[in-house]
Amino acid sequence: MKIKPHDLSAVQAAGFIASGQLKSVQLVQSCLDRIAETDGAIKAWAYLNPEYALEQAAALDRRRQAGLPTGPLHGLPVGLKDIIDTRDMPTQRGTPIFEGRQTAEDARIVEMLREAGAVIMGKTVTTELAFVHANETRNPHNADRTPGGSSSGSAAAVAAGHVPLAIGTQTNGSVIRPASFCGTFGFKPTRGTIPRTGVLLTSKSLDQIGTFARTLEDVALLADAISGYDQRDPESYPHARPSTVEGARQEVPVDPELAWFNLPFNDRLSEAAAEGLESVIEVLGSRVTRMDPADQLGELVAVQARIHEYEIARHQAEVFDAHWDQISNTLKPIIERARKIGEAEYQDALAVKASAESFFAEFFQDYDAILAPSAAGEAVSFGSNTGDPIFCTLWTLVGLPCVTLPLLVGETGLPIGVQLIGPAQKDDRLLRTARWCQNHIAAKAA
Amino acid sequence: MKIKPHDLSAVQAAGFIASGQLKSVQLVQSCLDRIAETDGAIKAWAYLNPEYALEQAAALDRRRQAGLPTGPLHGLPVGLKDIIDTRDMPTQRGTPIFEGRQTAEDARIVEMLREAGAVIMGKTVTTELAFVHANETRNPHNADRTPGGSSSGSAAAVAAGHVPLAIGTQTNGSVIRPASFCGTFGFKPTRGTIPRTGVLLTSKSLDQIGTFARTLEDVALLADAISGYDQRDPESYPHARPSTVEGARQEVPVDPELAWFNLPFNDRLSEAAAEGLESVIEVLGSRVTRMDPADQLGELVAVQARIHEYEIARHQAEVFDAHWDQISNTLKPIIERARKIGEAEYQDALAVKASAESFFAEFFQDYDAILAPSAAGEAVSFGSNTGDPIFCTLWTLVGLPCVTLPLLVGETGLPIGVQLIGPAQKDDRLLRTARWCQNHIAAKAA
Structure with missing residues (x-):
């Protein structure tokens, strides 16, 4: 078996990038190849500009070469649900109403991703306005099935090896369910942990941001990088956030109840x-x-x-x-x-x-x-x-x-969380x- | 010699608070006592509400007791130059023009301080609009001398043991010079490291934020806690920040040039x-x-x-x-x-x-x-x-x-950096x- 960069977990890839064994450009190229190969059937991406993703990766590789500080996601490509504003890519919210919509500002979590060194890979398909009506994404395990929603493309892209990390939102079941359907890990932190400024407002009391990845450590790594207090989000709490990646690496002191x-x-x-x-x-x-x-x-x-x-x-x-x-x-x-x-x-x-x-x-x-x-x-x-x-x-x-956690298998061999x-x-x-x-x-x- | 809590460095106090040997309320009370004792002569504070400082400390002590996450400044009082907006205290900018001025929002760095677990102790005296004209603060080592400016109160408060940590700004020499005059450490990170949203704009090209403390590790600890990318500040750069507190703890690999x-x-x-x-x-x-x-x-x-x-x-x-x-x-x-x-x-x-x-x-x-x-x-x-x-x-x-670094002594025994x-x-x-x-x-x- 030959491991390709897109097969690596985020933590593995970050380790190879930090040690100089892997360049961000190689990782991103491998992911782009994987997307080119499989996204015709899956349709996880609402917006993808391969050249721009590679440019970001090259800039991050140069930064590392120059001995400048690097963040916890240095060089790792991340997919963003298409309701998260980006100043350099459209945010179309899964509806023709917002076709070509382009904001001048990044969402707060996108600022945090850039600071953490992520490559903003592109925008993943969401259901219409992140609610009930499905868009075109298919389940990577079986194209006749839904990937779940509303974070359809984020779950599918991670499951298909398009990116090691993706971000979604959950107002009812929109992170946990698509993760379960696609066989990835999914993590929705405590409400108020991750700020929502610049993310489509569907329910101020319920909207919450979450992460998709192929390992437990990875969902935590990404969640930590986008956690923080933002007074512009009324649910954001002004206190320290836990390190969930440390949590994911710890032994329990006693068996849990x-x-x-x-x-x-x-x-x-x-x-x-x-x-x-x-x-x-x-x-x-x-x-x-x-x-x-x-x-x-x-x-x-x-x-x-x-x-x-x-x-x-x-x-x-x-x-x-x-x-x-x-x-x-x-x-x-x-x-x-x-x-x-x-x-x-x-x-x-x-x-x-x-x-x-x-x-x-x-x-x-x-x-x-x-x-x-x-x-x-x-x-x-x-x-x-x-x-x-x-x-x-x-x-x-x-x-x-x-x-x-993707631990179970269903009647037809599809994953169940x-x-x-x-x-x-x-x-x-x-x-x-x-x-x-x-x-x-x-x-x-x- | 009896060490009082206000004599501790920030790193020391944080260690005692983390281990449960010191409560934030005790530290803040000790600082308030020290202020009550000495600020009549020094006049470092433009705004101070002792009850409110103690309330914040008590809430942080309860948070720690409850096993909730704590930040790198948990329970530590921080003084803020009076040009840094706070939603719960006036920001009067050293001029009668802004007497009683109260903002609805915190400066970005104040959000970051709250998330880091700091007690916002109060506002320290600045020169008029953070420029040339002195206000009432005196040098803690000699009341006939200036503490330097424009971050006069921040430097004086740290030197006098009122707080272990304070924040200032520098457009010309307003962090390094008062730190030198008052015998504290002073640190102004690379321009663009610390975001200025919610801080009085005097020069978009030159205004920079810096920190005061009584040890090298402490100026770094505070600077790290308020460093981050903010797209609302045009000088803020969208990349990872270095850990300066790690820098302050490291041995050099070879003797520096x-x-x-x-x-x-x-x-x-x-x-x-x-x-x-x-x-x-x-x-x-x-x-x-x-x-x-x-x-x-x-x-x-x-x-x-x-x-x-x-x-x-x-x-x-x-x-x-x-x-x-x-x-x-x-x-x-x-x-x-x-x-x-x-x-x-x-x-x-x-x-x-x-x-x-x-x-x-x-x-x-x-x-x-x-x-x-x-x-x-x-x-x-x-x-x-x-x-x-x-x-x-x-x-x-x-x-x-x-x-x-406060390493030298002048003609009359006052510090020189x-x-x-x-x-x-x-x-x-x-x-x-x-x-x-x-x-x-x-x-x-x-």
């Missing part, structure tokens, strides 16, 4: 997913406590929907008003319904959300993480939507850090727990 | 300063090459003045127009002169500046640092200005990183060289 919730919608799991999760719980043995949570927990799904829909209809009212004829028929009925949600109903939903957050703050005094499905099963057929997000909804609503959810602002501890679970399950399976 | 410039204005040095610098050169021996640079180098002083004056008169034109009667008689003639500088003259000055920058980029291929005076000598008498900045002018103009200037964007190497010089001189003096 995990919880499994018997939730009313668990019957939506496919047979293979349900069996796979059962086998994971068996392997972890006494570390997992099965719980029957109060019924209210299941009701949070409706609370998330109310907030999400109410907010997107208001935040993007101008877009819907001015371009209604260019909105998909998948999205239209949702926006029509959303416009009828009253202020009181919305405020009630926010109050329930706040009390759910208090519940989990308390809950994590006794547990290290919740073990949960990442998705209902394998990637569903390609179509107008990108699959059921319900197994992510609760955790997005309460803003907890979530990570999905296993999700772990941790306490707020202790994302390093979540990744430490995830590492333990991954190693423990691999050891028992061997 | 230093240069000393015989500059035309070296005759302005006081006898003690000239003798002290001679003895430093002697101690460093063959590591120092004395050079007679081209005459043009001395002419850069006029170039700096032209750019500085042209820009402040334009950037703050509205202030001067609307409040001329509240401008000091020290500043008025400078602004009147500045208004007459023509666009062509200004553009010529910028072109000379650019060619000087190229000269130094080349120069540092052969040298690790330039050894130079920090100031003409001891702090001068308290009066309407804050001393001669000429020994800083060149280095500020070309945006190179500078550090001053020794300055080292390094290559652009290699601030870590400059601090490594500075550490070597400090250790080498201390060893030879012993």
Whole structure:
């Protein structure tokens, strides 16, 4: 087997670049070759300029040669969901309404990527306005299936070896689910960890940024590089961020305490997913406590929907008003319904959300993480939507850090993820727990 | 001898806070006691709210207790020059024109300080609009002398043990000179390292942010915490920053090559300063090459003045127009002169500046640092200005990183600094060289 640069993990590639064994230009060229070879079928990229990517890589190689400081992502190509503004590439938000849209400013996280030494590879396909309606991306494992969404292209590009790292966003299940469907790792840090300035606003209360990669360390490496306080984002918190890459490298001091919730919608799991999760719980043995949570927990799904829909209809009212004829028929009925949600109903939903957050703050005094499905099963057929997000909804609503590990295999051999959810602002501890679970399950399976 | 918390360096205090031996509340209280005891005479503070400082410290102590992530400045009080915007304290810019001025936003560096876990202690006295006209602060070593300016209060507060760390700005000599006069370390990183968004704009081409502390490691620790890319600052560069605190802790791989410039204005040095610098050169021996640079180098002083004056008169034109009667008689003639500088003259000055920058980029291929005076000598008498900045002018103009070490003593026993200037964007190497010089001189003096 011959390893090509695009096969390397981000941590591996960064190591070779730091030691001088690999140039960023070689890595980027290898990724571009891989894209040229496979993206005709996958369609992960909304914008890609190979020359410009290579130029960035060459400049970074010269910088290293000159002995100038290098950042944690020096020379590594990163894909950006096409709702993240870049001053040197269009940001078209998955809709013809924004075709050719070009901003003068970078999103805050793009500034951070440049400072970290990343090559901004291009923009990855998103669903329409990062919501329900699918765009053209296909699952790299099976072109008849969806890659999941709304971060469709980011998940597919990482899974296909186009880039070692990509960024997505999650308002319901848009990082964890596509990662599960595409067989990558996916990590959505605690709400407020990664600033959203310059990223399409779909729900100020729920929008969260997350990362895709092919290893646990890699999703953490990227998340750390784009974590930071930004007062322009009302959810951004003015405190230190944990080092999640250190978390992903740490041994647990004692075996973790995990919880499994018997939730009313668990019957939506496919047979293979349900069996796979059962086998994971068996392997972890006494570390997992099965719980029957109060019924209210299941009701949070409706609370998330109310907030999400109410907010997107208001935040993007101008877009819907001015371009209604260019909105998909998948999205239209949702926006029509959303416009009828009253202020009181919305405020009630926010109050329930706040009390759910208090519940989990308390809950994590006794547990290290919740073990949960990442998705209902394998990637569903390609179509107008990108699959059921319900197994992510609760955790997005309460803003907890979530990570999905590609541990299971479905009925037709497609990947299925296993999700772990941790306490707020202790994302390093979540990744430490995830590492333990991954190693423990691999050891028992061997 | 009993060590009180306010006597600790930032690195020491951070270590005790991390290990649980010291609470931020205790450190801040000790600093507040020290301020209460001595600031009647020194007048370093333009704004100080002891209860609010203690509240911040208590919140940080609780955060640590809760096991939440902590930053590199966790629990450490920092003083801010009163031209750095804070959303929770007034920023009055050393002039009655801005009395009670309160912004809704933090400066970018204040966001970074909060994320790093700093206690924003208060605002330190600046000269009028961070330019020539002195305000009320006195030198902590001798109340008849100036602390230097324009970062008068930041230098005085650190020297007096009011805070372990403070931030200032330098457009000509406003960090290095007050640090020299007050006997602290002072560090002005490469232009563009620390973003200026939310800091009074006096000269877009020259304004640079720097740090004060009582150890070399401490000035680096603070500078690292506020370094980062910000596209809103046109001088901010989109690349990784060096870890200067690592630089300050490193041994040099080989003894450094230093240069000393015989500059035309070296005759302005006081006898003690000239003798002290001679003895430093002697101690460093063959590591120092004395050079007679081209005459043009001395002419850069006029170039700096032209750019500085042209820009402040334009950037703050509205202030001067609307409040001329509240401008000091020290500043008025400078602004009147500045208004007459023509666009062509200004553009010529910028072109000379650019060619000087190229000269130094080349120069540092052969040298690790330039050894130079920090100031003409001891702090001068308290009066309407804050001393001669000429020994800083060149280095500020070309945006190179500078550090001053409090190594010499003047005619009346007051401190005098020794300055080292390094290559652009290699601030870590400059601090490594500075550490070597400090250790080498201390060893030879012993």
